[in-house]
Amino acid sequence: MDKQSPATDFREFIQHLKAHGELIDIHEHVDPDLEVGAITRRVYETRAPAPMFNRLQTGDPGLRILGAPAGMSRKKGQEYIRLAAHFNLPASAQPAEILNAIIMAKQKPAIAPIRLNDAPCKQNKMIGDDVDLTRFPVPLLHQEDGGRYFGTYGFHVVQSPDGTWDSWSVGRTMLHNRNTLVGPAMSMQHIGMIHAMWAKEGKRTPWAMVLGAPPAAMAVAGMPLPAWVSEPDYVGTLTHQPVPVIKCETNPLYVPAFSEIVVEGEISFDELQMEGPMGEYHGYSFDEGKPQPVFHVRAITWRDNAILPICVAGIPPEENHTIWGTMMAAEALAQCQKDGLPVDMVWCTYEAASCWLVLSVDINELAKMETTANDFVELIADTFFKSHVAWLIPKVILVANDIDITNVEQVVWALATRSHPKRDYHIYSQKPGIPMVPYLDDEDKENEHGGKMIINCLFPEEFRGKPRARKACFNDSYPDDLKQQVIEKWQQYGY
Ligand SMILES: Cc1cc2nc3c(=O)[nH]c(=O)nc-3n(C[C@H](O)[C@H](O)[C@H](O)COP(=O)(O)O)c2cc1C
Ligand SMILES: [Mn+2]
Numbered sequence: 206m207d208k209q210s211p212a213t214d215f216r217e218f219i220q221h222l223k224a225h226g227e228l229i230d231i232h233e234h235v236d237p238d239l240e241v242g243a244i245t246r247r248v249y250e251t252r253a254p255a256p257m258f259n260r261l262q263t264g265d266p267g268l269r270i271l272g273a274p275a276g277m278s279r280k281k282g283q284e285y286i287r288l289a290a291h292f293n294l295p296a297s298a299q300p301a302e303i304l305n306a307i308i309m310a311k312q313k314p315a316i317a318p319i320r321l322n323d324a325p326c327k328q329n330k331m332i333g334d335d336v337d338l339t340r341f342p343v344p345l346l347h348q349e350d351g352g353r354y355f356g357t358y359g360f361h362v363v364q365s366p367d368g369t370w371d372s373w374s375v376g377r378t379m380l381h382n383r384n385t386l387v388g389p390a391m392s393m394q395h396i397g398m399i400h401a402m403w404a405k406e407g408k409r410t411p412w413a414m415v416l417g418a419p420p421a422a423m424a425v426a427g428m429p430l431p432a433w434v435s436e437p438d439y440v441g442t443l444t445h446q447p448v449p450v451i452k453c454e455t456n457p458l459y460v461p462a463f464s465e466i467v468v469e470g471e472i473s474f475d476e477l478q479m480e481g482p483m484g485e486y487h488g489y490s491f492d493e494g495k496p497q498p499v500f501h502v503r504a505i506t507w508r509d510n511a512i513l514p515i516c517v518a519g520i521p522p523e524e525n526h527t528i529w530g531t532m533m534a535a536e537a538l539a540q541c542q543k544d545g546l547p548v549d550m551v552w553c554t555y556e557a558a559s560c561w562l563v564l565s566v567d568i569n570e571l572a573k574m575e576t577t578a579n580d581f582v583e584l585i586a587d588t589f590f591k592s593h594v595a596w597l598i599p600k601v602i603l604v605a606n607d608i609d610i611t612n613v614e615q616v617v618w619a620l621a622t623r624s625h626p627k628r629d630y631h632i633y634s635q636k637p638g639i640p641m642v643p644y645l646d647d648e649d650k651e652n653e654h655g656g657k658m659i660i661n662c663l664f665p666e667e668f669r670g671k672p673r674a675r676k677a678c679f680n681d682s683y684p685d686d687l688k689q690q691v692i693e694k695w696q697q698y699g700y
Contacts, residue, residue: 206319207446212293212421214463215512219257219271221290227278228255228271236262237270237353242346245272245517252279255287257512264342269512274358274420275527277555288527291420292443300531300552300611307428307443307535308542316441318450324462325508332454332504336384341466343380346517347484351494352379354483355386355468358514358524359416360426362458363399363472366406371459372399373426373436375529378414378500379480386414386500387480390472393596393639393653395432400498404474411456412472412500417465417512422448427524428532429594455503465511470503484518486525487558487643526555536594537562544588547571552610553598560642561600563610566663572670581668582631582659590636590657599642599656605667607676623662633657 207213211221222228235241235258244256258270275287282297289298292306331337343353356378363372372395378388390397403410418426422440430439437459441447450459453469460467477496484490516524530553541548547570552563564585571581585603589595604610604619624630636657640650649655664673675681679688 206321206449209463210293210444211290212444213419213446213448215417215420215465215514216463218274218290218420219512222255222287225283225286225296226254226280227286228257229253230257230259232259234260234262237264237342237344238262239345239348241270241272241342241344241515242517245346245515246519248273249276249517249523250520252277252284254278258342261342265340267510268342269510270342270344271417271512271514272517273523274514274516275524277522277527285527288531291424291528293421300534301550303531304535304538304551307424307532308539310439310442311539313442315435315438316445316447318437318441318459319447320459321449321451321462324449324451324464326460326462326464326467327451327506328509329507329511330454330504331506336502336505338380338386338468338502338505339383341513343513344515346515347490347519349490350483351479351481352381354378354515355380355513356388356414356416357516357518358423359414359466360418360423361396362413362415362460363396363410364458365399366402366408370399370433371435371437372396373415373422373440375423375427377483379483381478381499384502385478386468386502387478387497388500389480389495390498391639393593393637398432400472400474403472407474409471409473409501411458413453413456413458413460413467413469414500415460415464415467417508417514418461419444419448419463422461424528424532427529429536429592429597431593453504454506464508466505466507466513468502468505470501473499473501485641486518486523486529487560487641488520489643490519521558522555525559526553530555530559533559533594533597534562537564537589537592537598540589540592540594546585546588547574549606550610554610554613554616556613557600559598561602562595562598563602563604563616565606565608565610566603566667568605568607568663568667568672569670571663571668576668578628578661578663578665578668581663582661585659586631586633586636590633596637597639599638600658600660602660602662604662605664605672607672619662620660623664624660629661631659631661633659 211218378386449462476499480497481494538551550565
């Protein structure tokens, strides 16, 4: 078997973060009831190293929690280090390099998983009546949450009834009681589609949830790949080696062998229980929970001193932005390239809480199309809005590629100065979209549409390959030799 790395093994990932000063070992006694959540929230908001909670007040001794596994770093030039480590990329990797690494797997043949007979995730087992989820330190993450969340940084494993589609997808699960979890399985998400296939046959969906999975697998499970594309194969291609998997104890599914905790069982087709509310990716917590499907747990297996990774969702940046947002941007970029659109970069601005996607338009390529603003916006709406990824993000912003779309200051400047209030805000009230967007009303949510918009920040001249005006800034407003001189004499000036 291949050697493991930070992308393929959660423990290697932790060593890597430690070696880069991106993880703090906490030996204080910490309470999973709100204290873990409060510390992790403060970590995201101050961009501090990821907290490893080694001593918890509840749960079996030895079990641990890792907070903010893909939080941002405050180290200059290494802001994306935790995200980059999910793909074995260097600490200094920036968004364009990260997206390219993710989508190169599209060009290569799938690498199917390799099956093992024994693995660390089988070191401890609870089966049948012995199953007790409360032996784990299941945290209450925000005081407004409707319950304790077991799965906030793990993924569901399901398979289509015909056995041809293996789906790994990130989704949250709340503790209902000692052997059941409850969580969303939205009909447009792949777990919802596969759940519906089983339900149609009058069967419960065989299911597993994996926590502390190989980081690359976790990221791909948060990527809106098209339906019928198996995430495990994509992970293999992305990491250049097959994912080692092992069979569940109580059902025929295979799960990543290098995992911390595996929960297995089945999803009911007719039982619902209240789930939530929970502080969510958009940065709000709504008052009401919702009835969601029940996940029956038939077995739990885990590594010695297992680590439960968590995401404490809310105001950005947390993993819904750094992982989900990045993976949506990657999929959208691949989709635009496939559709032949003149788009050279896509970014899901973390500060916009996965509610908008910015498309960088190559104006030289745009000029070759000899199109108009309205026709171009329609083309984006017709091609892009059809994709699985576009369902997830309500707003799309088009800007010329003189803007670095990964720099929020530049995006705000373009948005304010380049979009005409009358001409450039295109509303698509009938296009379907995710009903979780905060500004939607009850009717929108029920119909799963209402929130879509394209904002065109392309100046009319840019459709002919030219900027409208020159930029007034250090880079563009002075001759090169003078700029060089100013940089060289900077300290002499007294700075
Ligand atoms: C930390 C994190 C939490 C997420 N929570 C949910 C969730 O609770 N429900 C959901 O539908 N999607 C959630 N997502 C997004 C899905 O994982 C994502 O849309 C993915 O594409 C779903 O897989 P699928 O495309 O195979 O359906 C989350 C993503 C991340 C990274
Ligand atoms: Mn999928």
